[in-house]
Amino acid sequence: MKTADDKGTMLEYMRDESRRSGNCEKIFFPTSEEEVISIFKENPRTPITFQGGRTGVTAGCVPDGGIAVNLERMNRILPLKPQKYGGSIIVQPGVLLQTLRQHLRPYSLFFPPDPTETTASLGGMVSCNSSGARSFKYGSVRFYITALRMILPGGEKLHLKRGACLARGRHFSLTCESGKRISGVLPDITMPAVKKHTAGYYIRPDMDMLDLFIGAEGTLGAVTAVELKLLPVKKETWGAVIFLPSEAAALRLVRLLRGETALPLTLEPEALEYFNSDTLRLLRRAQRSKEALCQMELLPAEDCCALYTEYASDNRKALKAAFEETCSAMESVGGDPRRTWAAINSRNMDKLHQFRHAAPECVNTRISEIKKDCPSVTKLGTDMSVPDHCLEEVMSLYNEGLAAGGFDSVIFGHIGSNHVHVNIIPRTMDEFNRGKELFGRWAKDVAAMGGTVCAEHGVGKIKTALLSELYTEKQLASMQDLKKIFDPCQLLNRGNIFSFLP
Numbered sequence: 001m002k003t004a005d006d007k008g009t010m011l012e013y014m015r016d017e018s019r020r021s022g023n024c025e026k027i028f029f030p031t032s033e034e035e036v037i038s039i040f041k042e043n044p045r046t047p048i049t050f051q052g053g054r055t056g057v058t059a060g061c062v063p064d065g066g067i068a069v070n071l072e073r074m075n076r077i078l079p080l081k082p083q084k085y086g087g088s089i090i091v092q093p094g095v096l097l098q099t100l101r102q103h104l105r106p107y108s109l110f111f112p113p114d115p116t117e118t119t120a121s122l123g124g125m126v127s128c129n130s131s132g133a134r135s136f137k138y139g140s141v142r143f144y145i146t147a148l149r150m151i152l153p154g155g156e157k158l159h160l161k162r163g164a165c166l167a168r169g170r171h172f173s174l175t176c177e178s179g180k181r182i183s184g185v186l187p188d189i190t191m192p193a194v195k196k197h198t199a200g201y202y203i204r205p206d207m208d209m210l211d212l213f214i215g216a217e218g219t220l221g222a223v224t225a226v227e228l229k230l231l232p233v234k235k236e237t238w239g240a241v242i243f244l245p246s247e248a249a250a251l252r253l254v255r256l257l258r259g260e261t262a263l264p265l266t267l268e269p270e271a272l273e274y275f276n277s278d279t280l281r282l283l284r285r286a287q288r289s290k291e292a293l294c295q296m297e298l299l300p301a302e303d304c305c306a307l308y309t310e311y312a313s314d315n316r317k318a319l320k321a322a323f324e325e326t327c328s329a330m331e332s333v334g335g336d337p338r339r340t341w342a343a344i345n346s347r348n349m350d351k352l353h354q355f356r357h358a359a360p361e362c363v364n365t366r367i368s369e370i371k372k373d374c375p376s377v378t379k380l381g382t383d384m385s386v387p388d389h390c391l392e393e394v395m396s397l398y399n400e401g402l403a404a405g406g407f408d409s410v411i412f413g414h415i416g417s418n419h420v421h422v423n424i425i426p427r428t429m430d431e432f433n434r435g436k437e438l439f440g441r442w443a444k445d446v447a448a449m450g451g452t453v454c455a456e457h458g459v460g461k462i463k464t465a466l467l468s469e470l471y472t473e474k475q476l477a478s479m480q481d482l483k484k485i486f487d488p489c490q491l492l493n494r495g496n497i498f499s500f501l502p
């Protein structure tokens with residue numbers, strides 16, 4: 001098995017897209033489940049951090065001592081099983097989203113979750129319960145996992161199939177392949193009632209125990225194989241970027257395109273994404289210098305914000321009707337169809353996807369530049385979501401906080417699910433610290449609205465403080481007790497979800 005402890009590799013593998021750096025003694029690159037087991041057995045007292053594509057933005061895969069186990073070489077895709085509607089496929093955790101997509105193309109099937117970063121691995125996506133733009137229609141990774149294989153501390157193999165391992169109330173009992181039984185009681189926790197939530201463990205009475213391991217951020221074991229549910233690709237996908245004069249207009253349009261009107265919509269959008277005026281300003285600057293953005297249409301010069309929407313169907317008439325409805329809704333809030341980018345073929349759709357992906361990329365690049373002068377700065381972005389009726393309230397909360405603090409910032413993301421990312425771009429350490437404090441205050445307010453503090457990126461190591469706005473100390477302790485049932489010495493992914501106290 002390949003291992004590495006040289007300076008060059010260590011430097012590269014010690015960070016993720018949060019731009020936080022860590023350290024460890026050695027990195028292992030297993031190619032099989034048996035090699036993962038031997039790492040566990042040969043290092044029984046060593047802290048272990050798992051890594052996938054390292055595109056995470058909360059430092060979940062950044063080690064803090066011990067060893068790192070990078071699963072990128074476990075990248076086999078097993079033969080696809082067609083089904084009456086769609087299909088299923090088993091993949092190893094190191095398979096990248098872009099590889100899976102390419103593999104599925106000839107079968108006209110797709111895996112719906114799409115964290116826009118396609119170099120994410122399936123193991124990382126399962127561990128964060130990722131979602132992305134299309135989750136507005138399809139939901140997060142959780143809904144497309146039908147089975148998982150896990151390796152637990154000590155090298156025990158656990159195979160979990162959806163529907164085959166249900167808790168009874170709060171009591172659960174799982175049987176490892178060796179016959180060893182793992183039993184326990186789930187914490188008494190009620191998760192926020194929002195569409196996207198990945199802050200701490202997924203816990204419900206009578207739950208399918210498979211769901212506990214999805215979004216567990218590698219704190220319970222290593223994911224070594226995943227069975228995915230696939231859906232048939234629709235014949236056509238059409239998209240539009242709609243430029244609007246104000247955020248208020250964009251929020252009104254979101255409600256119309258979500259179908260919150262008297263008239264039912266022909267099609268539900270697959271994605272509904274927002275880009276505020278600061279984001280467009282950042283993109284305009286990048287458009288002048290960045291090659292990838294050069295292929296995009298030129299952004300309007302005047303101050304405006306934008307909504308991105310996407311529809312897919314086998315029926316061209318339905319797509320036309322959806323576009324007409326979008327057009328009249330847009331006009332009713334002050335939008336202008338002549339200033340809208342519309343895409344009705346795959347080449348133009350690629351351009352729109354590029355536009356959508358450019359915002360987080362540009363922010364991450366800015367943070368790297370700032371780090372040269374302020375090395376302690378990491379990405380400072382929110383991942384909170386609220387119930388539908390709180391959308392306007394939460395946007396006001398964000399805008400007022402940013403204005404009062406005098407921050408440079410951008411707001412973009414999954415507004416269809418009331419889940420935008422506010423990114424502060426700190427110019428100094430003082431701004432960085434004030435930004436973190438502001439996020440803490442927002443977390444309290446968002447929790448009071450019935451929302452969540454982490455909707456898709458996970459808690460990782462940089463959002464542990466926010467979790468205590470959602471759950472009491474006692475509830476967090478009971479979550480940690482649950483971890484100890486699987487990982488008694490708390491060696492796995494130390495510092496993720498729970499601040500680790502030695």
Ligand SMILES: Cc1cc2nc3c(=O)[nH]c(=O)nc-3n(C[C@H](O)[C@H](O)[C@H](O)COP(=O)(O)OP(=O)(O)OC[C@H]3O[C@@H](n4cnc5c(N)ncnc54)[C@H](O)[C@@H]3O)c2cc1C
Nearest residue numbers: 052053054055056060115121123124125127130131218223
């Ligand atoms: C530009 C950009 C845009 C993004 N947009 C989105 C978005 O729209 N939606 C979204 O949800 N995310 C988004 N992300 C975040 C990121 O892509 C996702 O969190 C992704 O799921 C991380 O996958 P990864 O393979 O890179 O995992 P890593 O970063 O390597 O790891 C993530 C976590 O999973 C654990 N882990 C990884 N593999 C395993 C394994 N086999 N077993 C156990 N634990 C494991 C790690 O320890 C860590 O805790 C974006 C990131 C970037 C850079």
